[in-house]
Amino acid sequence: MFDRTTISARPSGVRAMPFALIPVPTWCDEPVELREMRAFVAVVEEGSLSGAARRLHVSQPALSQQMNGLERQLGVQLLVRGSTGVRATDAGATLLAEARAVLARYDQAVAAVTRHAGAGETLLRLGIPLELPAGLLSGPLASLAAAYPATRVQALHMSTAAQIAALRADELDVGLVREHPIGPDLDAVLVVEERLGVLLAADQAAKLAGPGGIRLDALAGLDWVGFPRSGSPTWYDEIVAILRSHGLDLGPAAPEGQELIAPVKLAAVTAGGAFALAPPDWREPIPESLTWAPLVGHPIVRRTWAAWPAAARRRDLGHLVAALEYRGPE
Template identity: 45%
Template sequence: MELRHLRYFVAVAESLSFTAAAERLGVSQPPLSQQIRDLEAELGTPLLWRTSRRVALTPAGTAFLDRARAILAQVEEACAQARAVGAGRTGTLDIGLTGSILAGPLGRLIRRFGERYPAVSVRLHEMPPGEQPAALHARRTDLGFLRRPPDDPELRAVRAWPETVGVALPAGHRLAARDRIALQDLRDEPYVSLRLRDSRFATSLWDACLAAGFVPRLTQQVVESASLVNLVAAGLGVALVPESIGALPRPDIVYRPLADPAPVADVCALYKAPATPVAENFLALMREELGPP
C-alpha cells in the first residue's frame, strides 16, 4: 500500500465520483479505478459500491476513510515540519560563548532572532574558549562566539563585530587621568589576565606586551572577564579588556583606550561546515543587523 492509494481513495470517497476525483487529482479515470481495485484487493474487502449511476461507500470504506484522512494529515504535518526544520524556521539553535561576549551586541541579536523565528529555541552554553571547538565538532553547539578562533580547517570563522582593547584601572590609579594609555606605560604595573591556557585572546594580549618590549608582571589568572574586573577593582592589578567590558558602568574601575597601535578584540562567529539551517539564519540576521564582516 502506498500513499497514492490513500489519496486516490479519499478523493473518490469525498466526491463519490470517479470522474470528478480524476479531475481533482489530475489523472485519467482508468488508472484511478485500477488503483482503487488494487487497494481493495490488498485489504481483502470492497470499499466502494459501484453502479452505472452512482458510487457509495461500503461500511468498510466509511471506516477506512477516517483513518486514511488522518494518515494523510499526519504525513502532511510531517512534511511541513521537515520543510520548516530544513529552512531553519523551527528547531533549536545552540550557541557556545563566554559570559563576557554578552556584553556586546549578541544579546540584542538573540532577541531579534527570536522575534523573527519564534519557533526556534535558542540555548546558550557558557564555556571557556578552548572548549568551544570540541563542542562544535561534536555538534553539541551550532555556533560559537570567541575573540581568537583556532586554526582548525574544519571550522569556519566570520567576524561578527569589531572591538578594540583598552585598559581597566582601579579608580584613582595614577594613569587614570590620561585620555589614552600607551601599552608601554603598563610595563611596571601588576597585571591580571584571563587564563592563558584557556584563551587565545589572552595569549594574543600577552604577545602584544612582549612586542611592546616588556614581560607583564602577571599576578592572577581567571576564567571570566567578570572575575578579571573584580580583581582590578580590588587593586590587584590592571587588565587589558575589550571595550564592551570597559563600557560596563562601575564606579570602582576606570577604563581608558590604548594608544595606537592597539590590539583588537574582534568577536568571531565560529561554526562547523556545513552550518545548520538555524545557524545560517542567525548568521544572515547578524550580517543584516551589524553589516558585512
C-alpha cells in the same frame, strides 16, 4: 562542564533578558566563579565560616579552602579572620558589592528565561564567551525568533577552546569564539572587533593619562589581570606578545580552567598594582575607585568570530549567522 541556559527564541523573551549569559538555576551546577561569588557573599553576610557553611550546605574546611583559593587567585586579602568571626577588607567590600549585583542579575535572568520553556521545539545550541558587546545578540535573536518561531536557543557559556572542541564533537551548533578556528571542518565569519582599553585604580590612571589616553608602555611595573591561556591560546599569545613588546611584566598567570568574571577583575585592580583590559562599552558598573581609559594607538583589538560546522545545512543556523552583522571598532 558547560554552563547551560535555555533562551526562548521569541522577541519578548529576548527583551526580558537582563544580560546575555545566564547559568542554570542550581548552585552546584554554576561555573566556579559564581560558586565562589555566592560563597564569598555568604561568608561576609554570616560573619563566620561556620555560619556560611551551614547556609550553603558545605563543610567548613571546604569553604575555608575555597576562600583561601579565591584570595590566592586575586592576589589580595579579602577577609580578616579573627576569634569572633570574619569581616571583609576594603578589597573584599568592593568584591561583595559587585558579586551581589551579579547574583541579583543572575536570579532575575533565570526567572525571566524559565517562563519560555516549551515542548516540540527545535534546539539550537549557541556557545558564548565572557564580555560580549551590549546588544550583539538581542537583534539577531529577535530576527531568528520572527523567522523561525519553533527554534529555541540554548546558550552555553564556554571558553573558545571548549567551544571549538564542542563544535567538532557535535555538542554545539554555533559558537562565538575569540580566535579563527583552523581546519576545513569549521566555517567562521568575523562579527565584532573591539579596541580594548585599560582598567586602573583612579589615582594611578590620573598619573599615567595623557593626550589620547594611556600609553601601553606606561603600565610597566603593573601586573596584568588576565585569563587562562587554555581558554583561548591564540588570543592569549597575541596579547602576551603585545604586552611584552611594550616592556610589560605579565605578573602571575591566571589559574588554568578559571576565567575571570567582571567582579573578580574589579577586585584585583582595586587592590592596586595591577591593570585589566576591557572594551569601551563594558556593561559592568565601574566603581569610583577605578577608571577606564583608552590605550593610545589602540594596540590591542579583540576579535570575535561566529563559528559553525562546515557541513551544517540548518536554515535557522544560517539565518542567525547572517543576522550577526559585522561590528567594527569605534
